[in-house]
Amino acid sequence: MARYEIRLSGAGGQGLILAGIILSEAVVRFTDKEVIQTQSYGPEARGGASKAEVIISDEEIDYPQVNKPDFLLALTQEAYNKYNRDLKEYGTMVVDERVDISPRGGPTYAVPIQRLTQEKLGTRMVVNVVSLALFNKLHEVVETEKLKTIILERVPKGTEELNKKALELGEELANNLNQFKIKGKEEEEE
Amino acid sequence: MQGNEACVEGALDAGVRFYAGYPITPSSEIAEDFAAKLPPLGGKFIQMEDEIASMAAVVGASLAGQKAVTATSGPGFSLKQEIIGFATMVEAPCVIMNVQRAGPSTGLPTSPAQGDVMQARWGTHGDHPALVLCPSSVTDAYLLSFQAVNWAERFRTPVIVLLDETIGHLRERVRLPGREEMVISSRKQPHGDPETFQPYEITDEDLIPPLPPYGGGYRFHTTGLYHDETGFPSNRPEVTDRLLNRLHEKIDKYKETLFLYESYGLRQANQLIISYGASARSAKAAWRKAREKGLLVGLLILKTIWPFPEEIVTQAGHDKNNIVVAEMNKGQLIGEVERVMDKRIPIRGANRADGVLITPEQILAKLEGVN
Numbered sequence: 001m002a003r004y005e006i007r008l009s010g011a012g013g014q015g016l017i018l019a020g021i022i023l024s025e026a027v028v029r030f031t032d033k034e035v036i037q038t039q040s041y042g043p044e045a046r047g048g049a050s051k052a053e054v055i056i057s058d059e060e061i062d063y064p065q066v067n068k069p070d071f072l073l074a075l076t077q078e079a080y081n082k083y084n085r086d087l088k089e090y091g092t093m094v095v096d097e098r099v100d101i102s103p104r105g106g107p108t109y110a111v112p113i114q115r116l117t118q119e120k121l122g123t124r125m126v127v128n129v130v131s132l133a134l135f136n137k138l139h140e141v142v143e144t145e146k147l148k149t150i151i152l153e154r155v156p157k158g159t160e161e162l163n164k165k166a167l168e169l170g171e172e173l174a175n176n177l178n179q180f181k182i183k184g185k186e187e188e189e190e
Numbered sequence: 191m192q193g194n195e196a197c198v199e200g201a202l203d204a205g206v207r208f209y210a211g212y213p214i215t216p217s218s219e220i221a222e223d224f225a226a227k228l229p230p231l232g233g234k235f236i237q238m239e240d241e242i243a244s245m246a247a248v249v250g251a252s253l254a255g256q257k258a259v260t261a262t263s264g265p266g267f268s269l270k271q272e273i274i275g276f277a278t279m280v281e282a283p284c285v286i287m288n289v290q291r292a293g294p295s296t297g298l299p300t301s302p303a304q305g306d307v308m309q310a311r312w313g314t315h316g317d318h319p320a321l322v323l324c325p326s327s328v329t330d331a332y333l334l335s336f337q338a339v340n341w342a343e344r345f346r347t348p349v350i351v352l353l354d355e356t357i358g359h360l361r362e363r364v365r366l367p368g369r370e371e372m373v374i375s376s377r378k379q380p381h382g383d384p385e386t387f388q389p390y391e392i393t394d395e396d397l398i399p400p401l402p403p404y405g406g407g408y409r410f411h412t413t414g415l416y417h418d419e420t421g422f423p424s425n426r427p428e429v430t431d432r433l434l435n436r437l438h439e440k441i442d443k444y445k446e447t448l449f450l451y452e453s454y455g456l457r458q459a460n461q462l463i464i465s466y467g468a469s470a471r472s473a474k475a476a477w478r479k480a481r482e483k484g485l486l487v488g489l490l491i492l493k494t495i496w497p498f499p500e501e502i503v504t505q506a507g508h509d510k511n512n513i514v515v516a517e518m519n520k521g522q523l524i525g526e527v528e529r530v531m532d533k534r535i536p537i538r539g540a541n542r543a544d545g546v547l548i549t550p551e552q553i554l555a556k557l558e559g560v561n
Contacts, residue, residue, distance in 0.1 A: 021361065028363045037361040063475035063550050064360055064468075 001033070003057040005066040008131065009083045010075030012050040015128030020052025022132060022150050023141065027056055029150070030142045036064045049079040056141070071139075073131055074099055075113065094134065101182070108182040111173055117166070126166035129155070133170025134177075144171065191364050193331040193357040194219035194261075197287055198227065200335030201259050205374055206285070207233035208256040210247035212240050212266060215299045216355040217289035220261035241266035245273035245286070252282040253412065255403025257339055257376075261287035265296055267306060267313070274348050275314030278437065280412040281346035281390075281401070283377055285338045288350060289358040290467075292545045301545030302355035304467055307522040310350045311496050317434065319441045321448070322350045322496035325357055326470035329364045334450070334493060340375040341448070345441055346398050352495070354518065356468035356547050377401045384408045390433075391419040397440040441497065449502050450493035455481065459488030461557055462507050464527060465516040466492040468547055473516045475550035480557055487557060498526045507531055514556040516540040518548055 006023075008016040017039045024037035036055045053066040070091045074080035080099045087093060090106040097112040111134070117127045129151055136147050148167055155163045173180075191199070197220055209224040221237070228235045234251070238244040244260050251258040262270060267288045277284050290306050292298035306313075310322045323338055325331040331353060338349040378400040380387055389410035390399050399419075402408035415423040416430045424430075441448070454477060456462070461480075465473035470491040477489040490506045492499060507513050507527070513535060515524040521539040528537050540556045542548040554560050 024361050034363060035361075038356075038359065061362070062471050062478065063547075064356065064362075064471055065547050065549075 001056065001058055003055060003059070003061065004071070005069045006054045006056070006071045006135070007051055007066055007069040007083055007087075008054075008073045008135070009049060009051040009079035010073070010127075010131075011079065012048055014050070014075060015125075016050060016073075016075070016131070017052040018154065019128040019132040020054050022147070022154055023054050023136070025154075026136070026142045026147055026150050027054075030146045033058055034061045036061045038064060038066070049076065049082045051079065051083055071135070073135065075127065075131065092138075094131075097180075103184065105184055108184065109177055109180040110182050111177070111180045113173065116169065116173070120169055121162060121165055123162070126159075126162055129163050129166035130170040130173070133167045134174045135170075137171040137174035138177065191328055191332075192219060192359060192361050193325065193328045193353060194289065194359065195223050196328045196331035196364060197261070197335040197351060197353070197358075198223040200332040200337075201257075201285065201339055202227060202231065203372065204257065204336045204339035205376065206257045206259050206339055207231060208248070208251040208258040209234070209260065210236040210238050210244040210251070210258070211260045211262065212238055212244050214241075214263045214266045216291055216358050217261045217263045217266075217287065217353075219358070220287055220289070224259070241269035242273060245270040245277075248284045248286075249273060249277050249280070249282045252277070252284045253280070253401075253404050255406065257283070257343065259285045259287065259339070261289065263289050263291050263299075264293040264303075264306060267309065271309075271313040271315075275316060275318065276414045277348045278314065278316075278318045279414045281399070281437075282348075282412075283342035283346050283401070284348050285335070285342050286348060286350045287335070288352050290352065290354040292543065298545040300355065302468055302518060302547055303543060303545065304352075304354055304469065304518040304522070305543065306352065307495065307517070307519065310352050319347065319438050320350070320496040321345070321347060321441065321494075322352050323450070323493055324352045324466040324495050325493070326465075326467050326491060327357070328360055328362050329366065330493065331357060332364060332366060336372060337450070340373075343377045344375045344398075345444075346377060346401060347437075347441065350496075352467070354468045356471075380408055388419045389421040390417060392436065397436050397443065445497055446501070448494055448497065449499040451499060451502055452489075452491040452493070453506060454489040456488035456490070456506050459486045460510055461485065461487045461512040461514070462490060462510040463487060463514045463516060463553060463557075464490045464492065464503065464507075464523075465553075466495055466523065467518075469516045469518050472548045472550045473553055476516075476553035476557075479550060479554055480560070483560065485557060485559055492523075495523060498523075498530070500526075500530045503527060504530050507535065510535060512558050513537045514540050514553060516548060516553045519543050
């Protein structure tokens, strides 16, 4: 694939930076693609909007910053407000169902990520792994088993089962993504 | 692997077994990683009360025989300067990793900058030499940290690895040469009678005296004052002259082997971009875009910035009609480029110092014929 820019955003503490790290590690270990991971970082990110960015490419990645993401995940309103502006016109956007968004052209999905994570797994702690699995399934970056290997290496001991379930939930959401599709600008006008 | 982690791996593989530091953003992962990895290797990690003490501990460990490292960022780098000078004077091998953030003062703790280029050269007082390496990738961070330890040992001098927040926190694929290609250097040891040992007596062609560990049977005195071969102070002009010249010459003599760089398309070019560190990533993107537009542009990425690679720069630039120096400061290394180049060649700076990584477009805009 040509340079593909991914931005995972939400509230500080939701673990999206870890999700970005796991994704980039998966690319390094299980594909021959190039990858770069960066993050917004520092005291101002804690609690407020936070983002992790990953660039995947078949070619050498020189400039390491995300300019115009091809994919945006926004789990909170604040993250959406702060980070949606430079998304590519026809890039993919996945937001939590509670985020209010403006109509746009590219494929847009409002997914009950936080609600279903809470309902099915009893905690929102693993919302990062649910999101990561959703992204991975959608783009088929690496096979499920490979992603699972890295997730299990990276998450705290004792949370393995929970994270496996989070992985399954994320993939299930990706498989049913069309039911969460938001009508685009043009479609609404028709 | 992250740039900061790669620095730790490179230093450990070169044999570092001692770290003393005081954590500071954006270098803290270096301390964190050494703290986790040194004890299982039988090494020592010490968090000191401040940066001055950490630098002093590193010099102490070095004189006691260990390969020693510290890491910091701008404000801490300022504090370490006096002891870096002491290390230069007593010829204690050591490595200082400075992950630059925007300054002056506490500046922008979490943002990249390259404002410490001149401080790395002239931060400590006196007319001293400097060896400074600048990684522009995570692979570089590993290789240059390894090299820094080797050179510190070989030349008995402090070596500075000058990163920036972007490279320190970047994660990317790392490509390393095979272990057999990674040759480790260690300081020379004396072989004579400990009773007649003269710590600063020069017998070798490389002008570098052997350095036995404190506590190993060879007794010696170290001082920041000018000293003769006995290691004791002297203010005789000829002793002063001999020592200062030797501190410079021991590095100058091998200068050509110290210039690490990458170059792209220099021959088929009439314009040249020179860059280093994180800026070099943007410079490479700009170079690629310029080539796509059909412009004849060459790219020189410096890994060794001090000693300034005069011959490499003049050779790359002498036949160009426009040179762009891209750096994240108000223009520091550009002064060196101007100093060594023919005055008729226009030299322009592509600069950014607002805590944001310089963009390829900013660099492109300084080239001729872009529009």
